Amino acid sequence: GQQLNQSPQSMFIQEGEDVSMNCTSSSIFNTWLWYKQDPGEGPVLLIALYKAGELTSNGRLTAQFGITRKDSFLNISASIPSDVGIYFCAGQPGPSGTYKYIFGTGTRLKVLA
Amino acid sequence: DGGITQSPKYLFRKEGQNVTLSCEQNLNHDAMYWYRQDPGQGLRLIYYSQIVNDFQKGDIAEGYSVSREKKESFPLTVTSAQKNPTAFYLCASSIQGAYGYTFGSGTRLTVV
Numbered sequence: 270g271q272q273l274n275q276s277p278q279s280m281f282i283q284e285g286e287d288v289s290m291n292c293t294s295s296s297i298f299n300t301w302l303w304y305k306q307d308p309g310e311g312p313v314l315l316i317a318l319y320k321a322g323e324l325t326s327n328g329r330l331t332a333q334f335g336i337t338r339k340d341s342f343l344n345i346s347a348s349i350p351s352d353v354g355i356y357f358c359a360g361q362p363g364p365s366g367t368y369k370y371i372f373g374t375g376t377r378l379k380v381l382a
Numbered sequence: 383d384g385g386i387t388q389s390p391k392y393l394f395r396k397e398g399q400n401v402t403l404s405c406e407q408n409l410n411h412d413a414m415y416w417y418r419q420d421p422g423q424g425l426r427l428i429y430y431s432q433i434v435n436d437f438q439k440g441d442i443a444e445g446y447s448v449s450r451e452k453k454e455s456f457p458l459t460v461t462s463a464q465k466n467p468t469a470f471y472l473c474a475s476s477i478q479g480a481y482g483y484t485f486g487s488g489t490r491l492t493v494v
Binding site: 300304313357359369374375377 | 422425430484488490
Protein backbone atom coordinates (compact mmCIF):
# COMPACT_ATOMS: atom_id res chain seq x y z
CA GLY A 270 0.00 0.00 0.00
CA GLN A 271 1.00 3.59 -0.54
CA GLN A 272 2.88 5.31 2.28
CA LEU A 273 4.41 8.70 2.64
CA ASN A 274 8.13 9.12 3.24
CA GLN A 275 9.03 10.96 6.40
CA SER A 276 12.46 12.16 7.39
CA PRO A 277 14.34 11.90 9.51
CA GLN A 278 13.25 8.47 10.77
CA SER A 279 14.48 9.34 14.25
CA MET A 280 16.31 12.11 16.01
CA PHE A 281 17.88 12.87 19.36
CA ILE A 282 17.98 16.52 20.32
CA GLN A 283 18.85 18.60 23.35
CA GLU A 284 16.11 20.33 25.29
CA GLY A 285 15.61 23.85 23.97
CA GLU A 286 16.63 23.04 20.39
CA ASP A 287 14.36 23.51 17.40
CA VAL A 288 13.24 20.46 15.42
CA SER A 289 12.35 20.11 11.76
CA MET A 290 10.84 17.13 9.97
CA ASN A 291 9.20 16.65 6.60
CA CYS A 292 6.97 14.36 4.64
CA THR A 293 7.07 13.77 0.88
CA SER A 294 4.88 12.00 -1.63
CA SER A 295 5.06 11.16 -5.31
CA SER A 296 1.44 12.24 -5.75
CA ILE A 297 -0.57 15.35 -4.96
CA PHE A 298 -2.51 15.60 -1.72
CA ASN A 299 -5.42 17.90 -0.93
CA THR A 300 -5.07 17.82 2.85
CA TRP A 301 -2.09 17.32 5.13
CA LEU A 302 -2.33 16.39 8.79
CA TRP A 303 0.28 16.05 11.52
CA TYR A 304 -0.24 13.69 14.47
CA LYS A 305 1.78 12.93 17.62
CA GLN A 306 1.75 9.52 19.26
CA ASP A 307 2.88 9.12 22.87
CA PRO A 308 4.27 5.70 23.83
CA GLY A 309 1.48 3.12 24.17
CA GLU A 310 -1.26 5.53 23.10
CA GLY A 311 -3.15 6.44 19.95
CA PRO A 312 -2.05 9.36 17.73
CA VAL A 313 -3.49 12.78 18.50
CA LEU A 314 -4.08 15.42 15.81
CA LEU A 315 -1.74 18.42 16.10
CA ILE A 316 -2.27 20.49 12.96
CA ALA A 317 -4.41 20.27 9.82
CA LEU A 318 -3.52 21.99 6.51
CA TYR A 319 -5.97 22.48 3.67
CA LYS A 320 -4.35 24.75 1.07
CA ALA A 321 -1.04 24.76 -0.82
CA GLY A 322 1.36 27.21 0.80
CA GLU A 323 -0.65 27.36 4.03
CA LEU A 324 1.36 27.93 7.21
CA THR A 325 -0.37 27.07 10.50
CA SER A 326 0.82 27.22 14.10
CA ASN A 327 -0.28 25.47 17.27
CA GLY A 328 1.76 26.79 20.19
CA ARG A 329 5.39 25.87 19.58
CA LEU A 330 4.47 23.82 16.51
CA THR A 331 4.34 25.21 12.98
CA ALA A 332 3.43 23.22 9.89
CA GLN A 333 3.39 24.10 6.21
CA PHE A 334 1.57 22.67 3.19
CA GLY A 335 4.14 22.58 0.38
CA ILE A 336 3.34 24.62 -2.72
CA THR A 337 3.80 21.58 -4.96
CA ARG A 338 1.15 19.80 -2.81
CA LYS A 339 3.53 16.84 -2.60
CA ASP A 340 5.15 17.68 0.70
CA SER A 341 4.63 19.11 4.16
CA PHE A 342 6.89 20.29 6.96
CA LEU A 343 6.60 20.39 10.75
CA ASN A 344 8.78 22.52 13.01
CA ILE A 345 8.90 22.40 16.81
CA SER A 346 10.55 25.32 18.52
CA ALA A 347 12.35 25.21 21.88
CA SER A 348 11.78 21.50 22.44
CA ILE A 349 10.90 20.17 25.90
CA PRO A 350 11.04 16.61 27.29
CA SER A 351 7.30 16.01 26.76
CA ASP A 352 7.78 16.48 23.00
CA VAL A 353 9.14 12.93 22.93
CA GLY A 354 7.07 10.57 20.80
CA ILE A 355 6.38 9.61 17.21
CA TYR A 356 5.21 12.27 14.77
CA PHE A 357 3.16 11.10 11.80
CA CYS A 358 2.11 13.00 8.74
CA ALA A 359 -1.03 11.97 6.87
CA GLY A 360 -2.29 13.04 3.48
CA GLN A 361 -5.64 12.85 1.78
CA PRO A 362 -5.16 12.09 -1.90
CA GLY A 363 -8.77 12.27 -3.03
CA PRO A 364 -11.12 15.19 -3.40
CA SER A 365 -12.64 16.67 -0.27
CA GLY A 366 -15.30 14.31 0.93
CA THR A 367 -13.34 11.11 0.67
CA TYR A 368 -12.48 9.36 3.88
CA LYS A 369 -9.17 7.67 3.38
CA TYR A 370 -5.83 9.07 4.52
CA ILE A 371 -2.36 7.79 3.78
CA PHE A 372 0.06 7.80 6.74
CA GLY A 373 3.75 8.49 6.82
CA THR A 374 6.30 6.15 8.33
CA GLY A 375 6.82 8.37 11.37
CA THR A 376 9.63 10.42 12.91
CA ARG A 377 10.70 9.28 16.36
CA LEU A 378 11.79 12.18 18.51
CA LYS A 379 13.81 11.86 21.71
CA VAL A 380 14.63 14.92 23.76
CA LEU A 381 17.64 14.89 26.07
CA ALA A 382 17.21 17.04 29.14
CA ASP B 383 -17.58 13.35 26.57
CA GLY B 384 -17.44 12.02 23.02
CA GLY B 385 -14.66 9.69 22.08
CA ILE B 386 -13.54 6.36 20.77
CA THR B 387 -12.93 3.47 23.15
CA GLN B 388 -10.85 0.39 22.54
CA SER B 389 -10.86 -2.57 24.87
CA PRO B 390 -9.04 -4.30 26.33
CA LYS B 391 -5.80 -2.32 26.55
CA TYR B 392 -3.72 -5.51 26.75
CA LEU B 393 -4.69 -8.91 25.38
CA PHE B 394 -2.91 -12.24 25.45
CA ARG B 395 -3.85 -15.05 23.12
CA LYS B 396 -2.68 -18.59 22.68
CA GLU B 397 -1.54 -19.61 19.23
CA GLY B 398 -4.39 -21.07 17.18
CA GLN B 399 -7.13 -19.09 18.90
CA ASN B 400 -9.29 -16.35 17.43
CA VAL B 401 -9.61 -13.12 19.42
CA THR B 402 -11.89 -10.10 18.99
CA LEU B 403 -10.85 -6.52 19.70
CA SER B 404 -13.56 -4.04 20.57
CA CYS B 405 -13.91 -0.50 19.20
CA GLU B 406 -16.82 1.78 20.11
CA GLN B 407 -17.34 5.46 19.26
CA ASN B 408 -19.97 7.98 20.36
CA LEU B 409 -18.85 10.74 18.00
CA ASN B 410 -21.56 9.95 15.41
CA HIS B 411 -18.79 9.39 12.87
CA ASP B 412 -19.70 7.59 9.67
CA ALA B 413 -16.38 5.91 8.96
CA MET B 414 -14.27 3.60 11.11
CA TYR B 415 -10.85 2.06 10.55
CA TRP B 416 -8.47 -0.54 11.96
CA TYR B 417 -4.71 -0.08 11.78
CA ARG B 418 -1.84 -2.29 12.84
CA GLN B 419 1.41 -0.87 14.22
CA ASP B 420 4.55 -2.93 14.68
CA PRO B 421 7.60 -1.71 16.67
CA GLY B 422 9.46 0.93 14.72
CA GLN B 423 6.87 0.88 11.95
CA GLY B 424 4.18 3.20 10.69
CA LEU B 425 0.44 2.53 10.54
CA ARG B 426 -0.85 -0.13 8.18
CA LEU B 427 -4.54 -0.24 7.26
CA ILE B 428 -6.34 -3.54 7.92
CA TYR B 429 -10.00 -2.77 7.20
CA TYR B 430 -12.24 0.27 6.96
CA SER B 431 -15.95 0.92 6.84
CA GLN B 432 -17.71 4.02 5.52
CA ILE B 433 -21.28 2.99 6.37
CA VAL B 434 -23.11 0.38 8.40
CA ASN B 435 -23.13 -3.13 6.91
CA ASP B 436 -20.33 -2.30 4.50
CA PHE B 437 -16.55 -2.55 4.81
CA GLN B 438 -13.49 -2.78 2.58
CA LYS B 439 -10.14 -4.50 2.88
CA GLY B 440 -7.10 -2.38 3.53
CA ASP B 441 -3.50 -3.19 2.73
CA ILE B 442 -3.06 -6.12 5.15
CA ALA B 443 -6.51 -7.73 5.57
CA GLU B 444 -5.40 -11.37 5.39
CA GLY B 445 -6.04 -13.20 8.66
CA TYR B 446 -8.46 -10.54 9.95
CA SER B 447 -12.22 -10.09 9.80
CA VAL B 448 -14.58 -7.26 10.77
CA SER B 449 -18.28 -6.47 11.06
CA ARG B 450 -20.20 -3.19 11.09
CA GLU B 451 -23.71 -3.95 12.35
CA LYS B 452 -24.03 -0.64 14.22
CA LYS B 453 -22.68 2.82 13.42
CA GLU B 454 -20.99 2.99 16.82
CA SER B 455 -19.17 -0.33 16.72
CA PHE B 456 -16.48 -1.89 14.52
CA PRO B 457 -14.99 -5.02 16.13
CA LEU B 458 -11.90 -6.67 14.68
CA THR B 459 -11.32 -10.42 14.87
CA VAL B 460 -7.77 -11.67 14.63
CA THR B 461 -8.07 -15.21 13.36
CA SER B 462 -5.70 -18.14 13.70
CA ALA B 463 -4.83 -17.62 10.03
CA GLN B 464 -2.94 -14.42 10.89
CA LYS B 465 0.67 -15.59 11.03
CA ASN B 466 2.19 -12.76 13.07
CA PRO B 467 -0.62 -11.29 15.17
CA THR B 468 1.49 -9.77 17.96
CA ALA B 469 1.19 -6.01 17.43
CA PHE B 470 -0.41 -2.78 18.60
CA TYR B 471 -3.88 -2.31 17.08
CA LEU B 472 -5.44 1.10 16.62
CA CYS B 473 -9.05 1.89 15.83
CA ALA B 474 -10.04 5.28 14.37
CA SER B 475 -13.14 7.07 13.17
CA SER B 476 -13.90 10.06 10.99
CA ILE B 477 -16.65 12.14 9.44
CA GLN B 478 -16.79 12.86 5.75
CA GLY B 479 -14.43 15.60 4.73
CA ALA B 480 -10.93 16.78 5.47
CA TYR B 481 -10.98 16.60 9.25
CA GLY B 482 -8.71 13.66 9.88
CA TYR B 483 -9.18 10.71 12.16
CA THR B 484 -9.86 10.40 15.86
CA PHE B 485 -7.91 7.47 17.25
CA GLY B 486 -8.58 5.19 20.19
CA SER B 487 -5.86 4.47 22.74
CA GLY B 488 -5.03 1.11 21.19
CA THR B 489 -4.95 -2.58 22.13
CA ARG B 490 -1.66 -4.40 22.49
CA LEU B 491 -2.11 -8.03 21.44
CA THR B 492 0.48 -10.61 22.39
CA VAL B 493 0.40 -14.20 21.19
CA VAL B 494 1.86 -16.61 23.74
